[in-house]
Amino acid sequence: QVQLVESGGGLVQAGGSLRLSCAASGGTFSNVAMGWFRQAPGKEREFVAAITVSGGRTRYGDSVKGRFTISRDNAKNAVYLQMNSLKPEDTAVYYCAAGRRALSSSSGAYDYWGQGTQVTVSS
Numbered sequence: 001q002v003q004l005v006e007s008g009g010g011l012v013q014a015g016g017s018l019r020l021s022c023a024a025s026g027g028t029f030s031n032v033a034m035g036w037f038r039q040a041p042g043k044e045r046e047f048v049a050a051i052t053v054s055g056g057r058t059r060y061g062d063s064v065k066g067r068f069t070i071s072r073d074n075a076k077n078a079v080y081l082q083m084n085s086l087k088p089e090d091t092a093v094y095y096c097a098a099g100r101r102a103l104s105s106s107s108g109a110y111d112y113w114g115q116g117t118q119v120t121v122s123s
Helices: none
Strands: 003-007 010-013 018-025 033-039 046-051 058-060 068-073 078-083 092-099 110-113 117-122
Touching: 003 092, 003 110, 018 033, 018 092, 018 117, 033 068, 033 078, 046 068, 046 078, 058 068, 078 092
Parallel strands: 010 117
Antiparallel strands: 003 018, 018 078, 033 046, 033 092, 046 058, 068 078, 092 110, 092 117
């Protein structure tokens, strides 16, 4: 059983940056693949980024490629999402997730989810 807690969300102006963190506990973090998803009001949950167990490979959703970077620190049981050049359309609740299927863009591939952190980008 893995518990995930996100932090780092907030209000930022368009063009700004935020760094989200996700702290994991209760399981073997270095054995699980990690992902970030987001959900805006009235919209379906959207894949943002994923990273393999070792951190050696990553995958991004088309809408964030070139602007967001996912990374992980297995020694700290943490995964991060650096978000640059933020746009108003990036406004959403961001969730981190853990699962066994590496680099999956499907939310069904992830077994554990955090409670989410709100990111609001003003124009």
